[in-house]
Amino acid sequence: MNRTAFEVYVETQLAPTLSPGDVVILDNLSVHYSQRAEDTLAECGA
DSSP states (O other): OOHHHHHHHIIIIIGGGOOTTOOOOOOSOGGGOOHHHHHHHHHTTO
16 A cells, blocks of 8 residues: 555545544554545545
């Protein structure tokens, strides 16, 4: 998994399944430090 693949996963697979108020827990894996993924999750209210 690299950062690009993680961002695509968040945008296409994870974010569409989330509801406002859902909590997403990420560990310290370097690919999890993605502003793009963070913005995507924030847009759906998670």
